Amino acid sequence: MMTVDLLDASIIVAVLAVVMLIGLRGYGLSRSMTGFFLANRGLGAVTLAFSLMATYFSAASFLGGGGATYLFNLGFGAWLTAWHVIGVVLMWILVAERLFKYASKAGIVSVPDFIEHRYQSKVAKAVAAAVMMFLFTLYLTSVYKGGAIIIATVFNTGFEVGLVALAIPVPLYVALGGLRAAALNNLILGSLMLLAAFLTFGLVMSAVGGPIKGVEELRSMTINGISGEMWLRFDGAGPPPAMKAGAVPQLIMSITFSISMAQIALPSLLMQFYAARDARVISQGRVLGPVLVAAYAMAVFSLGAFCHLILDPRLSQGEVARLMKDTDWVIPKTVEVLALSGLRGLILAAPVAASMSTLAVTLLVLSAALTRDVVQLARPSVSERSLMVLARASPIAFGVIALLLTLVQTGIIVEIVAAAFGTIFVCFLGPVTIGLYWKGATKAGAIASMISGLAVGLSWHVFLYKATNVHAVIPALLVALPTFFLVSLFTKKPPREVLELLG
Amino acid sequence: MEIDPLIAVGYTISIVVLVIGVIYGAYKARRSRR
Numbered sequence A: 001m002m003t004v005d006l007l008d009a010s011i012i013v014a015v016l017a018v019v020m021l022i023g024l025r026g027y028g029l030s031r032s033m034t035g036f037f038l039a040n041r042g043l044g045a046v047t048l049a050f051s052l053m054a055t056y057f058s059a060a061s062f063l064g065g066g067g068a069t070y071l072f073n074l075g076f077g078a079w080l081t082a083w084h085v086i087g088v089v090l091m092w093i094l095v096a097e098r099l100f101k102y103a104s105k106a107g108i109v110s111v112p113d114f115i116e117h118r119y120q121s122k123v124a125k126a127v128a129a130a131v132m133m134f135l136f137t138l139y140l141t142s143v144y145k146g147g148a149i150i151i152a153t154v155f156n157t158g159f160e161v162g163l164v165a166l167a168i169p170v171p172l173y174v175a176l177g178g179l180r181a182a183a184l185n186n187l188i189l190g191s192l193m194l195l196a197a198f199l200t201f202g203l204v205m206s207a208v209g210g211p212i213k214g215v216e217e218l219r220s221m222t223i224n225g226i227s228g229e230m231w232l233r234f235d236g237a238g239p240p241p242a243m244k245a246g247a248v249p250q251l252i253m254s255i256t257f258s259i260s261m262a263q264i265a266l267p268s269l270l271m272q273f274y275a276a277r278d279a280r281v282i283s284q285g286r287v288l289g290p291v292l293v294a295a296y297a298m299a300v301f302s303l304g305a306f307c308h309l310i311l312d313p314r315l316s317q318g319e320v321a322r323l324m325k326d327t328d329w330v331i332p333k334t335v336e337v338l339a340l341s342g343l344r345g346l347i348l349a350a351p352v353a354a355s356m357s358t359l360a361v362t363l364l365v366l367s368a369a370l371t372r373d374v375v376q377l378a379r380p381s382v383s384e385r386s387l388m389v390l391a392r393a394s395p396i397a398f399g400v401i402a403l404l405l406t407l408v409q410t411g412i413i414v415e416i417v418a419a420a421f422g423t424i425f426v427c428f429l430g431p432v433t434i435g436l437y438w439k440g441a442t443k444a445g446a447i448a449s450m451i452s453g454l455a456v457g458l459s460w461h462v463f464l465y466k467a468t469n470v471h472a473v474i475p476a477l478l479v480a481l482p483t484f485f486l487v488s489l490f491t492k493k494p495p496r497e498v499l500e501l502l503g
Numbered sequence B: 001m002e003i004d005p006l007i008a009v010g011y012t013i014s015i016v017v018l019v020i021g022v023i024y025g026a027y028k029a030r031r032s033r034r
Helices: A006-029 A033-041 A045-056 A059-070 A074-106 A111-119 A122-154 A159-167 A169-208 A211-220 A228-232 A240-244 A248-264 A267-274 A279-300 A303-314 A317-325 A327-338 A343-378 A384-408 A413-436 A443-468 A473-489 A496-501 B005-033
Strands: none
Touching (some): A006 A169, A045 A267, A045 A343, A059 A122, A059 A303, A059 A343, A074 A267, A074 B005, A111 A413, A122 A159, A122 A267, A122 A327, A122 A413, A159 A169, A159 A343, A159 A384, A169 A211, A169 A279, A169 A343, A279 B005, A303 A327
16 A cells, blocks of 8 residues: 655645635636636737646546546547547637637627527527536536546545545635636646646656557557457457447547537637637637647547556556556556656646646636526626625535535546537537527527437437447437527528627 | 557547648738738
8 A cells, every 4th residue: 555655745735725826816806707707808828728728638638538548449549639639720710719709899708698699599598508507517527536536546545535625625716716817827737737748648658668669569468358459459449348349439439529529619618718818819829729739639648558568567457457447547546656756746736736727617617607697697686796796606516516426426537528528519519619600590599409419418328328339429419400500590590780790 | 560540540630630720820820910
C-alpha cells in the first residue's frame, strides 16, 4: 500500500488554493448579471482560447480519454483525436463569429437567450434550458469522477473521500467568482493541462521507447488472454460484448463522434464567445483555439494502449482485468509509477484543478439556465437582487445533485460524456448551429428538434445501445435533424428584423 | 510497424484538418486586420 507523498499532496493543495483565490478576486468583478455570467464581455483571444480548452478538457478527458485505449484498440484514440480536431475547427470557423456578432447586436447572455431571441419564443427558451439542466448535470458526474479518482490516488484514500474533497470548494468558488474568475483561472489551468498532457505523453513514450517500439511491443504482448495485435486493428480490442458481436468499429466511431462533435453546439463553450472583447478576438482565436485542442488530443487520447506495457508487468491478471473494466484509473496509476515525487503532483494537480474549473463553468451555465431562463420567465417581476441570490445559490444545489448521481453511476467516463455531450449536440445542432445560418428555421422546428432529439437519444441509450453497439447520438441525429428541417419548412418564420441579425 | 489503415486514417485526418483549419484561420485573421 502506498503512503501519501507530501510533496505531491502539497502541490495539489497549493494549485487548488490558487484557483480558489482567483475565484475570490473575481467576486468584485461579478456584481452584475453581465459581470457574473459574461466576464463583462472583456475576454481577449488567448484567454478565450485557453478558457474554451480548459472548460472542455479536465480530469474527464485526461483520465477518460487517456485511459480508454487500455480497453479499446488504438482506433479509439485516432478517431477521438480526428473528430476533436474536426469539431474544434468547425466551432471556430462556422459558429464563433456568427454567434458573437448576433450576441453583440441582440445583447444576449446565454444559449437559451439566443434561442428565445432567434425564434422569438419563450417556450423554445424554456425547453432549451430544461434540456441543458438535465444533460449537464449528467455530464458533471464524469468530471466529478475524474477529479475524485486523482484525489483518491494522490491522497491514498477512498473514491468517496476524494469526491467530497473535490465537491466542497467548487460551488463556493462559483458562487463567489462568476465567469470572469473561471476565465482567468482557465488561462492558468489550460496551460497547466497542456503541460500535464505533454509531460505524461513524454513519460509514457520514453518508458516504452517511443511510439514505434511501443507498438511493436504491444503487438507481441498477450493482454488478459487477448493478443496485443488486437490493439492495432480497428475491428480488434474493445468491450467484450462488442468484440463478440463484431461491432467494435461502429461503437468506436459513434462514441468518439458523440464526444467530440459536441464542440459545435455545446452551450458551456458557446456562451464564452459572447464574452469576447470584440470580433478581432474571434479572428485571432481561430488559429490558437484548434492548435490547443489538437495538441492536447494528440498527446493524451492514445496513451492507454501503451500503459499496458508499463502497468501490466506490475499487476496481477485480475488487476489488469479490473482496470480494463474501469479504464479511468489507468492514467493516474501510470503517472504514479513513472513520475518522480513532485512531478507527479504537478501532472495530477492540473486535471484536478481543471475539473474544478470545468465544474465551475458548467454550474454557471446551469445557474444561468435556472435563474434567467426558467425563474425570470415564470415570474418576470422578480427583482435583479433576488435573481443574483438565486444565481449564487443554485450552483450549490446542482453541485449536490451531480455529486449524488456520481455515487450511484457505474459507467466509465467516455461513456458518460458520450451520452451527455452527444445528446446536447443532437438537441442544439439544429436550433443553434444551423439556426445561425438558415433563415428558414422556425420556433416549432427548434422545439420539435430538441424534444425529439432528447426523447430518441435517451430511449435508445436505455433500451437499444447495448444491443446494437451503436451510440444513441446517431439515431437521435437521424430523427432530430430531419424533424428540424421538415417542421421548419411548414411553420411560421420569425419576424424580418430578427432574420436580419443573421447577416 | 503495421497499423490498421482505418486507424492510420484517423491520425492523418487529425493533422490534415488541423493544418487546413489553421491556414484558413490565419487567412481570415489577416483579412480582418485590413
